[in-house]
Every structure is written in structure tokens, then in C-alpha cells.
Amino acid sequence: xxxxxxxxxxxxxxxxxxxxxxxxxxxxxxxxxxxxxxxxxxxxxxxxxxxxxxxxxxxxxxxxxxxxxxxxxxxxxxxxxxxxxxxxxxxxxxxxxxxxxxxxxxxxxxxxxxxxxxxxxxxxxxxxxxxxxxxxxxxxxxxxxxxxxxxxxxxxxxxxxxxxxxxxxxxxxxxxxxxxxxxxxxxxxxxxxxxxxxxxxxxxxxxxxxxxxxxxxxxxxxxxxxxxxxxxxxxxxxxxxxxxxxxxxxxxxxxxxxxxxxxxxxxxxxxxxxxxxxxxxxxxxxxxxxxxxxxxxxxxxxxxxxxxxxxxxxxxxxxxxxxxxxxxxxxxxxxxxxxxxxxxxxxxxxxxxxxxxxxxxxxxxxxxxxxxxxxxxxxxxxxxxxxxxxxxxxxxxxxxxxxxxxxxxxxxxxxxxxxxxxxxxxxxxxxxxxxxxxxxxxxxxxxxxxxxxxxxxxxxxxxxxxxxxxxxxxxxxxxxxxxxxxxxxxxxxxxxxxxxxxxxxxxxxxxxxxxxxxxxxxxxxxxxxxxxxxxxxxxxxxxxxxxxxxxxxxxxxxxxxxxxxxxxxxxxxxxxxxxxxxxxxxxxxxxxxxxxxxxxxxxxxxxxxxxxxxxxxxxxxxxxxxxxxxxxxxxxxxxxxxxxxxxxxxxxxxxxxxxxxxxxxxxxxxxxxxxxxxxxxxxxxxxxxxxxxxxxxxxxxxxxxxxxxxxxxxxxxxxxxxxxxxxxxxxxxxxxxxxxxxxxxxxxxxxxxxxxxxxxxxxxxxxxxxxxxxxxxxxxxxxxxxxxxxxxxxxxxxxxxxxxxxxxxxxxxxxxxxxxxxx
Amino acid sequence: xxxxxxxxxxxxxxxxxxxxxxxxxxxxxxxxxxxxxxxxxxxxxxxxxxxxxxxxxxxxxxxxxxxxxxxxxxxxxxxxxxxxxxxxxxxxxxxxxxxxxxxxxxxxxxxxxxxxxxxxxxxxxxxxxxxxxxxxxxxxxxxxxxxxxxxxxxxxxxxxxx
Numbered sequence: 001x002x003x004x005x006x007x008x009x010x011x012x013x014x015x016x017x018x019x020x021x022x023x024x025x026x027x028x029x030x031x032x033x034x035x036x037x038x039x040x041x042x043x044x045x046x047x048x049x050x051x052x053x054x055x056x057x058x059x060x061x062x063x064x065x066x067x068x069x070x071x072x073x074x075x076x077x078x079x080x081x082x083x084x085x086x087x088x089x090x091x092x093x094x095x096x097x098x099x100x101x102x103x104x105x106x107x108x109x110x111x112x113x114x115x116x117x118x119x120x121x122x123x124x125x126x127x128x129x130x131x132x133x134x135x136x137x138x139x140x141x142x143x144x145x146x147x148x149x150x151x152x153x154x155x156x157x158x159x160x161x162x163x164x165x166x167x168x169x170x171x172x173x174x175x176x177x178x179x180x181x182x183x184x185x186x187x188x189x190x191x192x193x194x195x196x197x198x199x200x201x202x203x204x205x206x207x208x209x210x211x212x213x214x215x216x217x218x219x220x221x222x223x224x225x226x227x228x229x230x231x232x233x234x235x236x237x238x239x240x241x242x243x244x245x246x247x248x249x250x251x252x253x254x255x256x257x258x259x260x261x262x263x264x265x266x267x268x269x270x271x272x273x274x275x276x277x278x279x280x281x282x283x284x285x286x287x288x289x290x291x292x293x294x295x296x297x298x299x300x301x302x303x304x305x306x307x308x309x310x311x312x313x314x315x316x317x318x319x320x321x322x323x324x325x326x327x328x329x330x331x332x333x334x335x336x337x338x339x340x341x342x343x344x345x346x347x348x349x350x351x352x353x354x355x356x357x358x359x360x361x362x363x364x365x366x367x368x369x370x371x372x373x374x375x376x377x378x379x380x381x382x383x384x385x386x387x388x389x390x391x392x393x394x395x396x397x398x399x400x401x402x403x404x405x406x407x408x409x410x411x412x413x414x415x416x417x418x419x420x421x422x423x424x425x426x427x428x429x430x431x432x433x434x435x436x437x438x439x440x441x442x443x444x445x446x447x448x449x450x451x452x453x454x455x456x457x458x459x460x461x462x463x464x465x466x467x468x469x470x471x472x473x474x475x476x477x478x479x480x481x482x483x484x485x486x487x488x489x490x491x492x493x494x495x496x497x498x499x500x501x502x503x504x505x506x507x508x509x510x511x512x513x514x515x516x517x518x519x520x521x522x523x524x525x526x527x528x529x530x531x532x533x534x535x536x537x538x539x540x541x542x543x544x545x546x547x548x549x550x551x552x553x554x555x556x557x558x559x560x561x562x563x564x565x566x567x568x569x570x571x572x573x574x575x576x577x578x579x580x581x582x583x584x585x586x587x588x589x590x591x592x593x594x595x596x597x598x599x600x601x602x603x604x605x606x607x608x609x610x611x612x613x614x615x616x617x618x619x620x621x622x623x624x625x626x627x628x629x630x631x632x633x634x635x636x637x638x639x640x641x642x643x644x645x646x647x648x649x650x651x652x653x654x655x656x657x658x659x660x661x662x663x664x665x666x667x668x669x670x671x672x673x674x675x676x677x678x679x680x681x682x683x684x685x686x687x688x689x690x691x692x693x694x695x696x697x698x699x700x701x702x703x704x705x706x707x708x709x710x711x712x713x714x715x716x717x718x719x720x721x722x723x724x725x726x727x728x729x730x731x732x733x734x735x736x737x738x739x740x741x742x743x744x745x746x747x748x749x750x751x752x753x754x755x756x757x758x759x760x761x762x763x764x765x766x767x768x769x770x771x772x773x774x775x776x777x778x779x780x781x782x783x784x785x786x787x788x789x790x791x792x793x794x795x796x797x798x799x800x801x802x803x804x805x806x807x808x809x810x811x812x813x814x815x816x817x818x819x820x821x822x823x
Numbered sequence: 824x825x826x827x828x829x830x831x832x833x834x835x836x837x838x839x840x841x842x843x844x845x846x847x848x849x850x851x852x853x854x855x856x857x858x859x860x861x862x863x864x865x866x867x868x869x870x871x872x873x874x875x876x877x878x879x880x881x882x883x884x885x886x887x888x889x890x891x892x893x894x895x896x897x898x899x900x901x902x903x904x905x906x907x908x909x910x911x912x913x914x915x916x917x918x919x920x921x922x923x924x925x926x927x928x929x930x931x932x933x934x935x936x937x938x939x940x941x942x943x944x945x946x947x948x949x950x951x952x953x954x955x956x957x958x959x960x961x962x963x964x965x966x967x968x969x970x971x972x973x974x975x976x977x978x979x980x981x982x983x984x985x
Contacts, residue, residue, distance in 0.1 A: 017916055024924030025912040025931065027858020027898035034857035122852075124841075207862050207870060207925040207959045256860075256925030257959050289863035512923030512960050678919045685962030686922060713867035713957065721950040721963035750962075 011521035011531055012741075015678040018517045019536075020510075023254075030253040032211035032226045033286040040213070041070055043272060043285040044126035046116040046133050047295065048108035051144075051365040051706020052157070053137035055106055060116050063132040068125030071279055072133065074116045075103035078274050083240040085330065086265055088232075088485040089337035091361075095167040098158040098363070100330035102267035102274070108137070109157060109329035110365050111707055112294035114267050119275050119283060142706045146303055146324045146362045157329060157363040166327055166361035169340050171419065173355045178420035185318025185354035189309030193391045199379045200776050201301035201326065201700040203293055203710075204372045205718050208256020210296060211286040212269045214276035220247025221277060225269055228258040229549040230509050232486070234541045236265045236333075241273060252539040255511035259690070260371030261296055262511070263551045264333050268295075293716055294708045298700055299372020301326035302339065302379050306346075308387045314397050316406045318354040319418075321346050321383065327361045328368035334375075335368055336361050337484060341376030341470075344419040348384045349428055349468045349644060350406040355418040365706045371551060373690055374748040377469045378755060385465045385756035389763065390772060399760070400432070400441075403466050414737065421470070423642045425734040428466060431668040434730045435646040439666040444650050452768055460663070461651045461765025465757035468644035471745025472557030472738070476636050490554070491546040492562035493632035494523065494570050498616035500609025502529055504566075505537045505632075507547015508559035513747065514679040515555060519563055521675055522741070526567035527608055528594020546634070553643075553745025556675065561739045562635035569631030574611045577629075580622040581606050581614060641736040643744040645669035647753040651761040658784025660696060660762055667753065668730035672744035680746050681729060687750020688727055693719050694751075695758035697777050717777075827891045831856060832900030840887045846880075847871040849887035850897065858899040858928055862957070869956030872929035873897045879936035881929075881955070898928035901935075910976040911935055911969070920969035922960035930956045934970045942978050944971065 023029060060072035075082075085100035104115045116133050120126035141155035148154055149164040157164055173179030186192070213224040220243055227233050230250040238245035255262065268285050276283035287295070307320040325339040339359040347355050374381075392399035408415045410427040417423060436442075441462075448460040473479075476487030493505040504519050520534035538544050547559075571591055578596035579586040582605065589596045589605075597605030611629070614620070618627035647667040653660050667684065674680050697717040701710045710716040717723075735742030755776070762778045763771065771786050824839040831854060838853055850856040850873070861883060862870030871882040874896040901909040908916070911931045921927040930953060937944065937952035944952060949967045958966060 018919065020924070021916045021921060024921055024927055025898075025908070025915050026902055027856075027928055029858060029860075029924065031857070031860060031925070033861075034851075205959060207868065207923065207957065208860070209862065255923065257923040259959070289865065289868070514922070682919050682922055682961060682965060685964045686960045687962075689962035690959075712865045713863045714865050718957050718959060720954045720957060721967060722954040724950075724963055726946065726964055726967070727962065 011524040012675050014521065014676065016517055016521055016531065016676055017678065018514050019520060020514060020516050031208060031256060032213055032224045032253055035213045035224055035284065037213065037215055037282040040282040040284055041119040041121070041279065042123040042126050043275060043283055044118050044123065044130050045114045045268065045271065045285065045291070046130045047291065048104065048111060048113040048115050050108055050137045050139060051111050051142045052140040053108050054140060055104065055108065055115065056136040056138050058116065059134040062134060063118050063129040066125065066129035066132055068121040069118055069129045070121065071119045071275070072116065073275065075101060075105035078103055079105045082270060082274060085267060085270070085332055086236045086240055087331040087333060087335065089334045090483055091169050091336045091340050092167045095336060096161050096165070097331050098161055100332065102270040107140070110367050112291070112367060114271060114295070117271050117275055119279060142365050144364050144366065144702055144706055146326050146364060149362050149364055150324065150360065157365055164363045166331065166363060167336055169343070169359045171343055171357045173418045176420060179352065179418035180354040182318055182320055182354045182356035185309050186307070186320065189317060190312045191310045191391070191394060192307060193387060193394050194307045195387055195390055195773065197304040197306060197383055197386055198775050199300040199302040199304060199382065201369070202299045202372055202694055202698050203700050203716055204259045204261025204296070204299060205293070205716065206257035206259055206261050209287045209289055209292045210262065210266065210268060211284070212272045213282060213284045214273045215282040216277050216280055218247070220244070221273060222249045222251065223269065223273065224251045224253055226255050226262060227252050228255065228262040228509060228511055228551055230539055230541055231507060231547045231549050233265055233269065237269070237273065240265065240270060250541045252509050252511070258511050259373040260299065260375055260551060263371045264297060289713060290711050293711050294367060297332055297370035298328065298367050299369055300379060301369050304379065304383045306383050306387045308391050310391055310395070312395070314395055314402050314405050316350055316352055319347055319352050321357045323359040325359055325361050326364055326366065326369055328364060328366045330368045332368045332370045335370045338369065338371055338376045339379070340482060342380035344421050345377045345380035345470060346384050347418050348381065349408055349466060351408060352418045366702055367708070373687070373751045375552065377748065378691065378752045381465070381467045381469070381752045382756045385467065386759060389760045393767070393772065399464055403464065407466065422639060423468065424639065424737045426468065426642060426644045426670060427732055427734050428644060428646070430732045431644065431670050432466060432646040434732060435648050435666050435668040438668070438728050438730050439648045439650065439664055441648065457654065457656050459653045459655055459765040461653060461761040461763070463649040463651065463757045463759065463761025463764055465647040465753045465760065467647065467753040468642050469749060469752050470640045471553040471643055472637050472641045473552030473554045474640065475638055486548065487636065488548065488558065489634050489636035490548055490559040490562045491632065491634045492559065492566045494566045494630065496570060496612045496629040498613055500529065500533065500612045502527060502534045503537055504534060504563060505544045506559055506563065507544055507549065508555040509539045509547065509549045510555070511550065513550065513555060514676065518556065518675045518679060519560065522560055522563050523567055526564060527570060529608060553747040556743050557641050557736070557739060557745050558635060558637055560675070560741060560743060561637070562633050564740055565633035565635050566631050569633060570629050573629050573631065574608055576622050576625060577611045577614055578606045581611070637738060639738040641672060641738050641744040643669065643671045643746065643749050645749060645753055647757040649757040649761040651758065651765060653762065653765040653783060655787055658780035658782070658787065660778055660780070660783060662692070662725040662758065664728065665725050666728045666730070667750070668732060669746070669749050670732040670734050671746040671749060672736040673733060673742035675743065683746045684729055684750045685727055687748060688754045689719060689724055691751040691754030692724065692758055694755045695776055695778060697723065699777050825888045827887050829890045829893055829895060831895045832897055842886065842888055844887045845883055846885040846887050846890050847882035850882060856897055856899060859897045860925060860928060862925065867957065868926070869933060870926050870929040872932040872956060874932055874935065879933050898931060901931065910980065911973040914969040914973035914976060918965045918969035918972060920961060920965040926956060926958040930958060930966060934973065937970065938974045938977060942974050944974060946971070
């Protein structure tokens, strides 16, 4: 064997095209719904049409008479075996968790809740037979409005609880010793601005509907599921169903997007398992889009009361945050923790002296909420970036100047915030300067003034969002201190095959993020092997047995580092063999370009491939050395990383129609070192689309009876290509100091940052009308109403229909009462 | 049951089907053509887009029996017999126009129809042209770039063949 000729130039930083693409662009995919097993039964689920009702009676037996039907079950059939959907994040010791059955047994608590399941020979037969199930409901009072739900004497979502409150979670910097007293800040404030912002309810709306196949195997089972979290799912299914964990195998094949929406242990996964095991046959359940929109968990949905205090010169002093967070009808996997994830982000990049955060989790008769892209951090970023604009307006100050006055300077890193978090690195000045240049900020400001002065029917609004976020979930000790049930480490294993090819096993379970490509780049550099020689294995608890999966912008910053650590162990083993082969001391060897050479000695060394073969043959290894280069590593970060960026939005508002059109959107993101700029760019684009969608298009709307009126893609407005602008992106690089690659996270950045940039732009355009808020989504109707009604009514921008869907949104929990209330 | 004779990706099939069976169900469940996927139930998302007699259709909105006598091309029939990628597939790969890949089959089939009608579309024309296909991952920017690049590549190769 000969040494490899020339190692490729450093892979990290190359815009490598993705290894994942080939099978996706040729249709050779393995979506869960594609799977067909011998004897497989198809399931259909009957769902509650009532938001809150007692199940007086249910009889599934008529369905058995229908053609093709094999079995039918109601919640009563599984009452003793189904357990409850797990909640892994009891955020306070006294948090109320009412218990979440997979199939409702005696009451239903939201429209779309599963009440019965039919197994048939084919899907159509199962669906046809649903109508034969006889079920009688007795309506109960419907609780929808969060504010009303926590009022004295409110109707209860769960009769066995004392109130509709799940928990109250608080943080106060004076008490925590991380800052000054918020009460002092409030009492001594020269300027106080108070606002109520509404984070509307959103739906993750991954493109691949959820699908699950379960095959009984011996006294256990194998599950294929469209999930982000095969490892968490395996452990939780074992605990929920009482099946020993080693008898459970979970496979996440090709998974079509998740965005937090597939970070769950779903009732449908449990139901499919119960039926398959009961019947001893493989079973498949695939949801329709309508089922998905009303039963897969939702996101956001907060009422945010925000108070900011400052000196007259614009120095911010205190921030007081009070949230009502809608849990929906039940707690799912991390429902209560989502608002808490935002607890440390409201202060954002600014140097507050005092800070308080109070979140109350509230039950309503709606679909449960849980993680959706950003999970807590978009909500926080929206509130702070919106209130900074309101404070600037109150002070008569330029909103950018206000930010500059208060943000952490680049020379102040690492910086300990008022929450006690240590921000690793950043350069807000550089990102902002680049963004302002890219968009032509000064010219746009001049144009805005011209249009205002000329009373142009099309007004221009300029919006800013200078955001940071907390990435790389998470240091296990921090999660422990927040009462999360699991850790935040990640695992990787590297197997060096006899021929020098490399298998990388990762516990991060990709569903579109491009791990196979990025991990190959990392390993290529670490081991000095060609990019093409690396195969990445993931998404099956049998082949990648250990991991904590993909969410929270953690894959690279945690999972990628585990890969590095495993590679370091491989190199250490190889070094021993190389020293033996070269008859040199280990200390005298250098490892570059995939080869070990004796320092200062010319000539060929030993390549990693030669060493791999030597380890395989094992004819002549150092005494006591095992014949393997394989290694694994589990990396637990000591700290988070904090990406940041400056997003600027210029929006044109037609004041005659209320139509808002983004003219230019510029973002300069700093995500630390970049492994693959192509993938990073793609993540930013997709994130922007979802954040802009919250600002302008999307809202999950319930009517007064608790029916989801945006239950199809006709009404729930996932934007199309025609609804979005082309984005201009830039980048600064402040390497993270908390991991050896210097990387941060990028998966959620665009979503977190973009929403307030757009809404700030909308409000900026409407300032001359005395308008200081428009509730999201900022539909043409809402903008038009705000313009028509002027500044007189405080809730003018809360009413109105979703852009084109015709669903009414005039609910009391959506009012912006207090808007305009400047103290 | 009704008889349907149809050519899919160059292969002729003849099957008895329920009249209500959708073309996408026929493709996936009867023919095993699972490269074409179902993303919604209201014909909004376009994930199931295929070509029927040279025009792109959402195969959830066509009955299998309506395809009788027809010629269907799916994502699985785009690449050459030798495995060479179609210019649209190549462009989607080159421009990083897919992430999870679920919308990709339908998106590429819609793009193929768009480029047949307008070989050199502007950015706005692409955005309008693929409006019926939803993507949740990419923000569309790279998809738009891929469609334009594919159009140019196809024009160049036709020019070379002329």
C-alpha cells in the first residue's frame, strides 16, 4: 500500500455539495409512509370534534362489520396499558401535569384529540369505517382565552385540578445575585415603557406528515417513525409502555422536516405501538395534513407584558417580563420548558442592571404547544427588539443608536449577563455595520422621510433586529439545574475499516440539516482522509445506539464536537501503531495530512490507511494494543454558544390597501466558524422564511367553540415562493470559545431574528398615524384597520382576519390592550 | 372497479382500480412509485406533482382513471437510463435547493413544466411559477436559483445539440 497522494485542502469551510441529495432528488427515498411490511395493518384514528366534552358512551363494534376492518379500539381498551404521554420537563416542583392519555378515555380536551382507532387491511377501509363508530359526547365549558382561564372562578380544563395554571416560573436578578433588584429599577426609573405583545399560536407544519410503523419483534418491537428524536423516543416509549428499553428499536429513516414539531413522543406513536402489539401484526399510521395541523403540537402562543426602564439619556436599566404561556390541553414532552428556554434571552445583547422574568403556564382546550423552531427564544427576541423600538420612540431617539448605546461591546466578551449566563464571543458592531452597508441604510432612511413628507400612498418602514440566541443545548448540569429530566451531551463513534474507509456514527438525528456532509468534512480534516471516504450513520437506535438527537441548534455545537473528540482518540491509537511501524517514539511523530512522520526526517511516513490495515491484520502491533482504531466519545458542553446578528428589513406599505411587501431584507449572522457555507446559508434562508411567516402570514386560529379554523393549508398560510423576497446575507465570524471547532448554532437564528425586524418595519411605516403596534400576523386587513381607525383605539390592530383565509381572530386574548400605554 | 392503462416512467401498467382511487395513491400504493409523496389533503402543497401527458398535475387532484391511456412521468423517471441526472436534478443539487427533500420531487416536476413553457424565466416568473408548491426548509431562494440555472443549462445543451 502507498500513502495517499495529496490530502485535499482543508474540508472545513468548503461549500461542499451535500452527500444527502442524490437519493432525495431521484425519488429513492425512505419516508416512513413508504414502508410496507408483510401482513401490515393500516390504522385510522377517530378524533374529537369537541373541544371539551365528557365521553358518555363509545361503541367501536359497528366498525368491525365494515369491509376490511380487522380490529377497533377505544381509549377504554387501552386505559390500563397506554400510560401517559411523558413530560420530561417539570419546571417547578409544584407544576401541575394533568396527565395526557394517548387515546382519550373519559373526557376530550381539544378538537382533534384521538378517541378511537381502527385497524384494517388497507388505509381506505380503515378511514371508511371511522364513521361507523358510535360515540356520544356531553359538552363541557370550553376554555380558550388564557387571561380568562387564570381568572378567579374560571371554568376548568381538567376537573381534577384546582385551577388552569400549570406552573409559575420566576427569575429575578436581585434575588439570584446576578444583578440589581427589579423593584428598585422600576421605582427609580426616569423613563418607563410598558407594552403587551401577542405571540400568536403557530404550527410547525413540517412538509412530511407524521407517520409511524411498528413491527412487533419477540417481546419487544421495532418502530419506524418520522421523528427528530429516535433516541429520546426509545427511552420514553420504554418508560411509558413498560417495555424494557433493550427490547425497543427506533428508526428514523428519511424524515421530512421537523422544526421542533417532531421533537415529541406522540399519541399516534403510542397508539400504533399498542395496536401492533395487541394484534401481533405490523401496523402503520400516517396522518393527513388536516390531522397534522390540529393534533401535532403547536408553538409560541404567549401573552407578553413587558416593562422596560431607562435613563433619559437612553441607558436601559431594567426589564420586567410577565408571560402567560398557553400549554394547550396537556403537557407534552417539553411544553412547560419552552417559555423557560426564553427566560435568559429577553435581556438579549443589552446591559441591563436588573431583570425579572415570570412565566405562567396555562391550560386551555386547544392542541398542546411545545417546541417550534427557536422554542422560547423567538418569543424573547421579539419582545425585547420590539420594546427597544418603543423605548426609542418614547425617548425620541434613533432605534439603532439606542441599541448601540446599550449593547455589549466586542471587547467586553466574555460577558456575564444579568441572568448569569456567560456570552462567549461576538461583535455586534461589525455585524451591524456590515448589515447597514449591505442594505443602504442611510439612503433608505432618506427615502422614508421623502415618502412621509410627500404623503406617498406607499410608505416605507425600516425595521431592526439585533439578536443573539443561546445555542448548543445543552450543558447537562445546566439542564439539571432547570429540572429537565435528561442531559444535553452527544455521542459519536468512529470506525476505521480495514481499507481505510471511515464510518462515523452520530447520535444527532438529521432530517434535512446535512449532517452527513458536514460530519464528513470534519472527519476528513481530523483524520486526513478523503471526504468521499467517510460514511455517516445515524437515525437507528440499533446502529447508532447512543444520542440525544437533533433540536435546539445543537447538532454541530455538541454532536459535531463529539465527532472531533472521537477522532482525536482514533488519532491517538493510530499514533501508537505508527510509532511501532516507524520504530520511533510517539512524541517524535507529527500527524499532518493523514500521515504520521518522524519530525525532521524526510521521506514517507505512515498513512492513516496503512495504519488501519495494520490494525486490521494485527500481525505486528505494539504489545498489549487491541487491534482496532475505533473510538467513541461523548461530549457534554460546559457552556452554551451565542450566535448573533443584525437583521434589517425595509418594507413598503400600501396605505390604501394595507398590503405590506418586503422590499429588501438583509441579515448579517455571526454563527462562529463555518463548516459548510452552503449549508449555513440554506439554514439562514429557511429560518428567515419561518420568522417572516410569523410576522406576516401564519396564525393558528380557534373559533369560540374551540374549532381550529386554520386546519388546512388553505387557511394556515405557509408562505410560497411568491410571498417571500430574495434575502441578502452577510457574515461575520466570532469563533465560539466554548468548543474546539469554534462553532455556534445556525438552525434557529433566522427564525429568531427575523420576526421583530419585519414587525418593527411595519410599525415604523405606520408611526406617523400614531400607531405603535400591529398584532401578528400583520395582514393587510390588520394594517388597513390600524390606518383607518388611527390612534384612538388601543386594540385597533388586534382585530381582523387572517390574510386570505377568512378566519376570524377577534378574540379577547388577542387584544393589545395597554398598547399606547406609556408611563 | 375500473380498468386503467397507463405508462409511468416508461413502463406500461394495466390495473383494475376503484374509481375513487387518486393518481397519487395508485402510484404509491399499487405501483410502489413512492418517490412521489403526499403532503396535504387540499391540493395546496404540490408535493405530489407529476407530469401527465406533458403537463404538471397535482396527482392528489387527479383520479387514477383519469390517467387512463396517459403517459405519466414522476421524479423517478427524470434521470437518464444511465443514471445521469436531469439538468433540474443537477441544479437542485448544485444550488443546495433542498434540505429535507420532501417537497423536492413535486418542486422539480413543477419546475420542469415551468421551464417547458418559459425556458429562461426571471426570478419573479419562477416565484410565480412554483407558487403552487410549498417548501418549509429552504425559504425558496436556492430553489429559484436552481430553476433558473436548470433553464440555462437546458437551453445551452439544446443549443449544443442544434
